[in-house]
Amino acid sequence: xxxxxxxxxxxxxxxxxxxxxxxxxxxxxxxxxxxxxxxxxxxxxxxxxxxxxxxxxxxxxxxxxxxxxxxxxxxxxxxxxxxxxxxxxxxxxxxxxxxxxxxxxxxxxxxxxxxxxxxxxxxxxxxxxxxxxxxx
Amino acid sequence: xxxxxxxxxxxxxxxxxxxxxxxxxxxxxxxxxxxxxxxxxxxxxxxxxxxxxxxxxxxxxxxxxxxxxxxxxxxxxxxxxxxxxxxxxxxxxxxxxxxxxxxxxxxxxxxxxxxxxxxxxxxxxxxxxxxxxxxxxxxxxxxxxxxxxxxxxxxxxxxxxxxxxxxxxxxxxxxxxxxxxxxxxxxxxxxxxxxxxxxxxxxxxxxxxxxxxxxxxxxxxxxxxxxxxxxxxxxxxxxxxxxxxxxxxxxxxxxxxxxxxxxxxxxxxxxxxxxxxxxxxxxxxxxxxxxxxxxxxxxxxxxxxxxxxxxxxxxxxxxxxxxxxxxxxxxxxxxxxxxxxxxxxxxxxxxxxxxxxxxxxxxxxxxxxxxxxxxxxxxxxxx
Numbered sequence: 312x313x314x315x316x317x318x319x320x321x322x323x324x325x326x327x328x329x330x331x332x333x334x335x336x337x338x339x340x341x342x343x344x345x346x347x348x349x350x351x352x353x354x355x356x357x358x359x360x361x362x363x364x365x366x367x368x369x370x371x372x373x374x375x376x377x378x379x380x381x382x383x384x385x386x387x388x389x390x391x392x393x394x395x396x397x398x399x400x401x402x403x404x405x406x407x408x409x410x411x412x413x414x415x416x417x418x419x420x421x422x423x424x425x426x427x428x429x430x431x432x433x434x435x436x437x438x439x440x441x442x443x444x445x446x447x
Numbered sequence: 448x449x450x451x452x453x454x455x456x457x458x459x460x461x462x463x464x465x466x467x468x469x470x471x472x473x474x475x476x477x478x479x480x481x482x483x484x485x486x487x488x489x490x491x492x493x494x495x496x497x498x499x500x501x502x503x504x505x506x507x508x509x510x511x512x513x514x515x516x517x518x519x520x521x522x523x524x525x526x527x528x529x530x531x532x533x534x535x536x537x538x539x540x541x542x543x544x545x546x547x548x549x550x551x552x553x554x555x556x557x558x559x560x561x562x563x564x565x566x567x568x569x570x571x572x573x574x575x576x577x578x579x580x581x582x583x584x585x586x587x588x589x590x591x592x593x594x595x596x597x598x599x600x601x602x603x604x605x606x607x608x609x610x611x612x613x614x615x616x617x618x619x620x621x622x623x624x625x626x627x628x629x630x631x632x633x634x635x636x637x638x639x640x641x642x643x644x645x646x647x648x649x650x651x652x653x654x655x656x657x658x659x660x661x662x663x664x665x666x667x668x669x670x671x672x673x674x675x676x677x678x679x680x681x682x683x684x685x686x687x688x689x690x691x692x693x694x695x696x697x698x699x700x701x702x703x704x705x706x707x708x709x710x711x712x713x714x715x716x717x718x719x720x721x722x723x724x725x726x727x728x729x730x731x732x733x734x735x736x737x738x739x740x741x742x743x744x745x746x747x748x749x750x751x752x753x754x755x756x757x758x759x760x761x762x763x764x765x766x767x768x769x770x771x772x773x774x775x776x777x778x779x780x781x782x783x784x785x786x787x788x789x790x791x792x793x794x795x796x797x798x799x800x801x802x803x804x805x806x807x808x809x810x811x812x813x814x815x816x817x818x819x820x821x822x823x824x825x826x827x828x829x830x
Contacts, residue, residue, distance in 0.1 A: 396496065396707060396719060396785045403632045403781030404623035413769055417786040435623040437498065437709035437719070439549055 652810025664696025
């Protein structure tokens with residue numbers, strides 16, 4: 312089977328060779344369709360994973376166990392900014408630096424380009440203002 | 448030089464009082480002595496907007512006909528107190544229905560402020576004087592006879608910084624704490640925080656008029672867990688959570704800008720409250736207190752993954768920089784309370800005073816000068 316997914320990497324994960332690992336250890340046929348990633352900055356890979364169903368599942372488990380976030384193509388995080396109180400709780404949880412708060416105005420900034428869709432903000436927002444949306 | 452409450456209020460009524468926010472006066476203090484600040488400024492306003500779990504509201508529903516003595520009460524499916532007479536209840540911020548953990552007492556309080564309809568269902572055993580056994584109806588802000596916010600513990604003076612040394616994510620009331628101290632969260636408004644600008648509560652006591660949830664409220668008492676015994680630093684600032692205030696005000700006059708229900712993952716529901724306290728500059732000592740700056744306000748770093756173990760101390764200037772250092776390790780920091788809203792609160796209170804709509808009150812009873820917090824002792828209970 313073949314599966315198209317987005318792999319998102321936090322900055323510290325860019326120093327490891329995950330693609331090599333899943334080809335060698337999990338027998339995965341990988342095709343990188345689009346890469347938007349930089350060493351030490353993090354980013355995303357749009358890939359197709361090819362192989363037996365169990366092999367793909369095992370490779371995905373290996374990746375997620377090591378902190379790589381796997382999402383279906385086109386999923387994005389939406390924020391209901393109107394109700395945001397600018398507390399900062401989401402920025403505390405956000406591992407990729409997509410959500411930030413700080414001087415001078417201490418309002419919330421959301422940079423979707425940096426978002427790795429780990430969904431920690433969905434859980435962490437005390438006002439429950441984040442949601443995951445899917446669009447092909 | 449000293450100044451009395453009466454003199455300040457006279458100036459407020461005439462529109463000549465000089466009012467500054469605690470941040471503005473802290474900037475002034477970079478160049479001015481407390482004596483000069485006292486000469487120039489009459490009142491300093493403070494503000495904070497954070498999760499205050501020990502908040503709640505008394506409601507009175509009115510009597511249906513025939514009447515009922517409500518013993519079990521639900522609002523929008525959330526069980527609330529049935530421990531008061533007939534048709535009164537107390538909604539606590541953390542009241543919740545486990546089946547719906549993201550909607551609880553804090554949200555009910557916000558919905559009342561917003562004027563939304565709530566489903567009230569109540570049961571009683573039926574008595575000779577209150578024959579009805581069940582009622583189900585709609586209530587809202589306008590149908591309630593009274594809706595009074597009355598919170599036993601608000602506006603903590605200083606608060607711990609939370610981090611997590613374990614290898615698992617911890618979901619706490621201090622937010623999501625990543626493993627291996629990948630982040631740390633803090634929750635005080637620092638130099639803008641009410642009780643840090645009058646650390647010994649010289650001007651804050653029972654009856655002090657304050658900004659509460661967008662309207663005028665009052666300090667009702669010393670807050671629960673009021674603690675005067677925390678160690679203080681060279682600037683007189685208690686290190687860690689110390690004093691608190693109990694607050695009271697008319698919920699019907701409040702605004703959802705400053706009263707917001709909230710839910711923390713795997714913790715439960717709470718209420719984000721906006722509180723602002725005016726500090727009258729009566730003398731040089733108070734002028735010095737309100738001049739406090741973030742770098743002078745220190746607090747404890749605790750391991751929320753491991754029984755609140757003390758890990759070190761830091762200050763609010765470092766916390767606000769986005770990164771603190773602990774034993775050589777850099778930890779990313781983020782707030783849990785809204786500085787953005789705290790500034791709006793301090794600025795709003797300043798405006799009210801400048802416009803002559805808000806005068807200052809001398810406490811009718813001071814806060815306790817000595818008060819400590821005891822743990823709960825666990826003793827053998829005979830069956």
